[in-house]
Amino acid sequence: MTDVVTSPAVDLQQLSGGELLPSRVPGETRVVVPLVTLPRACQVIVDGVGARLATMVAQDERAETGSFTLAYTFAIPDRRWMTIECQVPADSPAFPSVTPLVPAAHWYEREARDMFGLEPEGHPDLRRLVMHDDWPAGVFPLRKDFDPSIPVPRVEADPYRFHTLHGDGIVEIPVGPFHAGVIEPGHFRFAAVGEVVLALEPRLFYTHRGIEKLIEGKSLDHGLQIAERICGVCSLSHAVTYCQAAEQILGIEAPPRAAVIRSIGLELERLYNHVGDAGNMCAGVGFMVGVAHGARLKDELQRLNEQFTGNRFLRGLSAIGGVRRDLDVEFAAQMSLELARIAREFGELTAMILGSETTMERMRRTGILPGDLARALGVVGVGARASGIDLDTRRDHPYAAYRDGETARRRDGKTARRPDGQNLPPSPAVGRGAGGEGYSAVGRGAGGEGHSAGGGEGFPVPTREEGDVAARLLVRIDEVAVSFALIQALIAEMPAGPLIAGWTPPTTDAAAFSATESPRGENLHWLRVNAQGTIERYRVRSASFPNWPAVAAAAPGNMVPDFPLINKSFELCYACLDR
């Protein structure tokens, strides 16, 4: 049942000093270490092979093994995964914190403390994270003995203690959780001197829906309906991630046609998000023409989504084993033409934004996220790529139609043809123009040629070095070009065949995880089913989870009124952070 790549796996195992466990996830090395050596083992993996902490899953296994389990999963740059597990005894629910050695673990461990009552010893910040002040002490919602059907009486408690700065002329500015706009709730506590932000502390997790608890005991099919609704704007990414995790447990694979349809849907999701975001970033500088055009193009893309899947947010497309909707030739041709037109109009919009010197000047050198800080926090997605970190789950852990050079082959101008008979451009226009307008195009030659890491050979991953708001805008603009070209290429070469693979509910206890690149970055879902075929534990780590601390880190040194712009440039989600 294990898919572990043998020879390189030994290295990681030796490095960590742990004992090898079986895994169902391709490329995963899974080890168990004694509790005391946990932080050291994690640090060795991070320092030794440049691993990034991708998720941490706590489990209540007291009924079976008499202990809790913690599993830290790392993404290894060469397309592998590494999971380090340890057992936390039920009678002394505490573990040595990994955070002092691997800072990216900070929120994961605070969450495990809130939800499971596991004490991270030596963690520098032991305030509550997910559960807010009025939640009673000693009640841990993800423990198995917590019954969600019984209402929990709320308590009076000391209010949350923000970190405060003291000194002459320092003012504290509280913003939120209610905002002057239709956005989600979040509190931002600024410390400023005059216009300049000295420190920012966000307080989030106001939208806790208890999804991970709710899904326990549900069938895989019903679980999908919940997973699909974790987030509005990354619905399909979450659905596909969940389906892939379930498929690994079931030992099935989506047929080739379904894989292509999933990828088309995922790129449509990236498009409507990135196009809308490029417009919305203009709101941060009051460039309303850009906002209006972005919103208009986003709506046109969402109408395409609706015609394709019956839902503007692409819900109901992915199913366990494949997809529920086909993409027929006629509609594909129509979609191809529509997308070509929208791509043209988006080009006009970006020319307008990049040509507006006042707009660009506000974005340049604003909200800089330094690359080393981004790395330390385990940042993913656009935020990472704009700070010089070359990562993209589509290339690094390929799935659906991004797998094994398939996309590179499809993107090859010689074979790919649009339904209207025109040849596609040989490679998407990446890394070109966008940086042209007087903006130093540092990047890494983001163009198609350079990158051949892993199997998604030639899969273009635009990156930039500046780490500022402008860089995040430019990365998005480049990614939009990649997505448009990718969809056209996928449409041109749709494999025939079935849409869905059959399956029967699992009859053994099994766990797996899967990752996809959502518009906001890597989503990782960890899923475990029991012998009754229902969900035992589900852990969702959306892209927003590692990225929110980066927003706070990018704010100091900027003007307070630039914060909305900085926040928009990361474009994170409150709901999928909290679940």
Added chain:
Amino acid sequence: MRVLRQSMRGRVGAHDYPLEPEAAPAAFRGQVQLDPNRCRGDAACARVCPSGAITVEETSTGWIWQLDDSRCVFCGLCADACANRAVSLSNAFELAVRQPDDMVTRAEFIRNEETD
């Protein structure tokens, strides 16, 4: 730009919804509909419904099919599950009502022994 030019020539780019009604595309998954002539009361829809929006209750003479729109998430699993193609998702999306009770659709069936 197309829209800018268009509106400069005096034509408004946007639809005047709701004064001008807007139709949903054919693929749209809107309000659940039951074809009473096809329903045989086997309750496949109720079993797959993830949110408990559909219930089918056996009675001494037949069955009662009931849909609560306020619970429905428009996933379409009920339509996929129905072997008799009695359940479908229509294009209706304007589902606002004045009374919560109006969210519920109820259909009572009398079993016809001869055809069943």
